[in-house]
Amino acid sequence: MSSSQPQRVFFFDIDNCLYPKSTGIFKDMGKRIHAYFKRMGFPDEEATELHHRYYTEYGLAIRGLVKHHDVDPLAYDKEVDQGIPLQDYLKKDDDLRAMLSSMKDVRKWAFTNAYKVHxxxxLEALGVADQFEGMSFCDYEVKDFxxxxxxxxxxxxxxAAGVTDPSLCYFVDDSAVNIDMAKKLGWTAVHVVGDDIVEGKHGDFQIHSVKDLPSVLPQFWEKN
Known part of the structure; x- marks a missing residue:
């Protein structure tokens, strides 16, 4: 990292954050995960229970499937995440792009629980891939990712982003538990709540849409 680059890094979650949950992707993905459990031989009720338990215990259903059922995460990803017809749900978002491109004195990094392909x-579907210096993802090619x-x-x-001081880290995500961990580590955390009813306060700020970021952290949009 060159000395001319801003030291602060803003980490952006992708799914249900850069686009709203209401797009339908979240629901589609849930159906595909449930169908995957059923194809493994689990009846409806048990598939639902395992899906919820693995997501709660491990952060992702696939981590539970890998740990307890020896599932190949790359094969799972091709069938579940990569099977989602994103063109049916997403289009280029000029307002999102304008918000990201107008940020000042901060590096931007995507931080997702998905595999890199998804x-x-x-990011490509939204038209913002070039706005991020890098992307950190769940690396399904690594054992115990x-x-x-x-x-x-x-x-x-x-x-990966080349930052060592947590006070220089900023983070936006729709998941309360992800926000709580960032806050615990000393990051400035912004919780995207959308239209959900959320119990308690998570992070430093709560917003309905990622596009509301300038209202809570205006310093990133002030002109030099």
Whole structure:
């Protein structure tokens, strides 16, 4: 990292954050995960229970499937995440692009719990892929891969982005537990709540849409 680059790094979650949950992707993905459990032989009720339990315990259903059922995460990803027809849900978002491109004195980094293929597909579909210096993702090619909200994953991401001081890290995500971990580590955290009813306060700020960021952190949009 050159000395001329801003030291502060803003980490952006991708799914249900750069685009709203109401697009339908979240629901489509849930159906595909449930169908995957059923194809493994689990009846409806057990598939639902395992999906919820693995997501709660491990951050992602696939981590539970890998840990307890020896599922190949790359094959799973091709069937679930990569099977989603993003063109049916997303289009280029000029307002999002304008917000990101007008940010000042900060580096931008995508930070997702998806595999790199899905992350890149979403960024391309939204027309903002070139706005991020890099992307950290769940690396399905690594045994016992990490994901949010595991503390180790945040340290891995900081190292990848070349930042060592947590006070220089800013983060926006729709998941309360992911926000809580960032806050625990000393990051400035912004929780995108959308239209959900959220119990308690998570992070430093709560916003309805990622496009509301300038209202809570205006310093990133002030002119030099």
């Amino acid at each position: 992350g890149n597909r979403v 990490k994901c949010k909200p595991q503390e180790e994953f945040y340290h891995i991401v900081m190292k």
